[in-house]
Each structure stands twice: as C-alpha cells, then as structure tokens.
Amino acid sequence: ETGVTQSPTHLIKTRGQQVTLRCSSQSGHNTVSWYQQALGQGPQFIFQYYREEENGRGNFPPRFSGLQFPNYSSELNVNALELDDSALYLCASSLDASRGNEQFFGPGTRLTVL
Amino acid sequence: AQTVTQSQPEMSVQEAETVTLSCTYDTSENNYYLFWYKQPPSRQMILVIRQEAYKQQNATENRFSVNFQKAAKSFSLKISDSQLGDTAMYFCAFMSLIPNNAGNMLTFGGGTRLMVKP
Numbered sequence: 001e002t003g004v005t006q007s008p009t010h011l012i013k014t015r016g017q018q019v020t021l022r023c024s025s026q027s028g029h030n031t032v033s034w035y036q037q038a039l040g041q042g043p044q045f046i047f048q049y050y051r052e053e054e055n056g057r058g059n060f061p062p063r064f065s066g067l068q069f070p071n072y073s074s075e076l077n078v079n080a081l082e083l084d085d086s087a088l089y090l091c092a093s094s095l096d097a098s099r100g101n102e103q104f105f106g107p108g109t110r111l112t113v114l
Numbered sequence: 115a116q117t118v119t120q121s122q123p124e125m126s127v128q129e130a131e132t133v134t135l136s137c138t139y140d141t142s143e144n145n146y147y148l149f150w151y152k153q154p155p156s157r158q159m160i161l162v163i164r165q166e167a168y169k170q171q172n173a174t175e176n177r178f179s180v181n182f183q184k185a186a187k188s189f190s191l192k193i194s195d196s197q198l199g200d201t202a203m204y205f206c207a208f209m210s211l212i213p214n215n216a217g218n219m220l221t222f223g224g225g226t227r228l229m230v231k232p
Contacts, residue, residue: 033219042118042205042222043159056219090159092220099211099218100147100166105159 002027004093004106012112013081021076021109023091029104031055031097032074034066037088037108049074050097078111086113116141116208120223127196128231134181135191135226137206147209148182149220150191154202162204165189196230203227 005024013019025032031050035043045058049068063079072093078085088110092103117140127133139148150162165173165182172180177197181190193200206223 031218035220035222040225042120042207042224043220045219045221048219058219088157092159094218097218099209100164101218102161102164103220104161105151107156107158 004091004104006089006091006106006109008109009107010110010112012114014114015081015083017081018077018079019081019111021078021089021091021111023074023076023093023106025072025074025091025093026104029093029095030072031094031101032068032072033092033094033103034074034076035090035092036060036085037090038084039087043090046076048097055097081113083113086111116143116146116210116221118206118208118221118223120204120206120226122226123224124227124229126229126231127193129196129198131196132192132194133196133228135193135204135206135228137189137191137223139187139189139206139208139223141187141208141210143210143212145211147211148180148189149207149209150178150180150189151205151207151222152200152202153205153225154199159205163191193228198230198232201228201230 033048034046037043047057048055088108092105094101207220
C-alpha cells in the first residue's frame, strides 16, 4: 500500500508569483485535506476535497484554490504569493469524508517566499 | 469555533521514564473526536491515538494512553517507557461531529516539542 506523497519537497518563489503543490493520496482514499503549517506552529486547515468537489474550507483567502482529480490526486494552487505564505504545506488523505476517519499525512512541501 | 491549547512548548524526559503532555480545548459541542499526532523531525505527521468524546473509557495504544476529562475539556497524553524514537513534536487535535462547511477538518494545538534523552 502506497502512502501519501507530495511534490516538490522544497520550493522557493518570489512575492507575487503563483505556485502549484501536488499530492498523491493513499490508495483507496477519496478525500484529501490541505493544511498550512507555519514555522513553530500547528497546522491550519485550508480546505478539503471529496470526490473532486470542495467539501469544506478554512479561513483562507480565495487566492488559495485546489483541485482533486478522478484518480483522487490533488493540487493546491496559491496565487499572488505573499511573504506570510512561507510555510510547510501538508496534505492528508482519508478513506472518505466521514467524520472521525483517520487522516494520513504526507511529508509536506516547504514553500519559501522571498 | 473550537480552540486547542497546548501549554507546554517544550518538554524533556529520560529514556525509559514516563512523561505527560497536556492539552485543553474549548467547544460547545457534546460529541467530537480528539487526537494526538506525532511529527518527527522527518516531518511526516503520524496518528498516535484517538478518543471519541462519547466514550468514557480512556484510549490506550501500547505505551501511549490518554487521560480524557470531558467536563474539564482536558486531553493529556501519557507516554510510558519513553524511547529515543519518541523524540518529536506532538500535536493535540480536535474534530467536530457537527456537519458544517468545514468538512471534517482537524483543529490543531500549537504543539509540544518532546526530547527523549539517553
């Protein structure tokens, strides 16, 4: 069974640019959540996708957007990057969107915005 | 909105000793899930233990156990026989059972950095 994978591992962008982060869910999982983890803090929920539809969203502006594909892989897109977007971005997949299901995390993508 | 607070930014423990990490949370809900996640230096977050609020019995997983005090909104993690591999950031997290527009999101605390010393 393949775990959750994310690419790239590290990324450096400049302010104002756009970035796409990718996540491959664990086999058999149809739900993916994205989290932002600033340095020294706990992860914060960005949004969740279930069967290619957005299933919930945290307090993040619209320039944070996502996609989930038929094979349940996922993308996080961030437009007009700001310095405060520098963080570790985690994706987590779960069997489905039922509450209480364990979320399996990927290793994260470290984004640095200069 | 729910909040999760971990009041111990850093802790250390000698190998083979027992350590307890604290977590408090604030919610008006009666049914929910609580989790402890471990994030080793390699960064991949791993579930340690889960507690359903409607269950009175405290969850245990091998060397890991929780002390769930629902009325006090407290959810501490006890690690027995600490091992060097337990060195990591530990996050307490809350999940609501009420359908809302946030899916089944996890609300995390700020974390506790645990160092196990040989």
